[in-house]
Amino acid sequence: MTEKYTANQLDILKEVINIGGGNAATSLSKLLDKKVNMKVPTIQEMSYDVVFEKIMPADTIVKAVQIQTSGDMAGMFLFVLNEFGFNDITTELLRGYEESQEIAESAVCELVNILVNNFVNAIAKFLELDIQTDVPYIMEDMFGSLLTSAYLEEFQYDENLWVFKNEYWIEDNKWESSLYFVPQDEILENIISKIK
Template sequence: MNSEYSALELDALKEVINIGGGNAATSLSNLIDKPVNMTVPIIEMLDYSEVYEQIMPEDAVVKAIMMRMFGDADGMFLFTVDQAASESIVKMMMPEGISYSELLADSALQELVNILVHSFLNAIIKLLDIQLVTSVPLLTKDMFGAIMSSVYVEQGQYEESVMIIKNEFYYAGDRLESSLYFVPQPGILEKMFELLGVGGED
């Protein structure tokens, strides 16, 4: 993987994301009262063309819930889910006897992402001893390519290669067709590496 960061820095970042994602998976398990597991976080430098080849087609229509992060570090959390997975996740969350509706699904997904992100951040806040707050969840529906490119541009990342940081969740042995991305503003990762004591290492 081509990267301006050292192997030590990327390993430290992966461990931080792993702790945060594990915390989120535990919160999700508690919410639905069913076991949810998480894979080892994916951290890769990819061109946009590689993103659409390896992760999801550019023209795939998804629901996306975005939450901005402010404080000692700035960035954006992005949760993406396709229609089929949206229905599955919402049905997992809802008590028996509750009829599915698109309005209910959108509200449930926003609350789910709110819980995931805050669980993630609570772990990071304790680990790094920093102050972080978030915006309220914002839901949109669009093509995956349009959502990804707009989020990276909004975060001030204009390069052709972008760092993909994401967690994937599994339920009953099957991958939930959804991912939680973290898109940092430029310079934020360097601050995190300094806090972790690995900044500037080769």
């Protein structure tokens, strides 16, 4: 899997993810009426052990919003938050409103729905792709279980995995969250061929 993509192809994929993530950051900025910055997206091949060492320990309890995509970019988006990230985001979203667990989770789902759809729409327009998104679903589990399940659901059975991750800062404060894209097999090759 290490030689699956050339450096040039990875640059192309990074630019595509950058376009989608930048569009999502703009929509988030308008929604919150605050400055939103996005770190240069991560596109890197890692073993599961390295992911759990460098990104987050496998046994960390997280909340994750899952959105399935179909069409020319079939796969799954995962918006992963630890406890601090969930609290920061819900405090921001529900400022001035009475907060409950159900309302907080619903607000986060709607936020991720907006992020992902703006992300997908930008890529679809740029590459003239047909992409559909499903309804968001929130769950809580260990990070390792959620990530492993996501890759298996998308028919990714390799010992290593490609990590596509975007991170966002709200007025220079990093939210403890990351947006991941888990593609189905051969989807990345199709995207690269569209750019060619």
